[in-house]
Amino acid sequence: MASDRTLARRTRWHPLLWAAIAALLVLPLVAMRFTREVDWTPGDFAAAALLLGGGGLAFEVAMRRVTRPAARLAAGCAIGLAVALVWAEGAVGLLA
Numbered sequence: 001m002a003s004d005r006t007l008a009r010r011t012r013w014h015p016l017l018w019a020a021i022a023a024l025l026v027l028p029l030v031a032m033r034f035t036r037e038v039d040w041t042p043g044d045f046a047a048a049a050l051l052l053g054g055g056g057l058a059f060e061v062a063m064r065r066v067t068r069p070a071a072r073l074a075a076g077c078a079i080g081l082a083v084a085l086v087w088a089e090g091a092v093g094l095l096a
Contacts, residue, residue, distance in 0.1 A: 014060070017056055017060070021053065021056050024048075025048055025052065028044075029045075047090065051083060055080070055082070059076060059080075062076065063075075063076070
């Protein structure tokens, strides 16, 4: 059983993670008010929410399962790069 101190340490970054994901989803919504360059549909927002939410969930699971700091860093970087690659592929067709 984890101590209260360990639990507090583990959950300290949770609000920051989900706030960052929410901010990334709000940015295009705000940008759409000021420019015609950004034109997202509800489907675009749903896809972004699914991708970012899935990445955030994968990050949380990895941080709970992996205990060594170097392995945590590697797992976090791998998840971040995977999300970025899927985002870039969806945006501009990076691989095709």
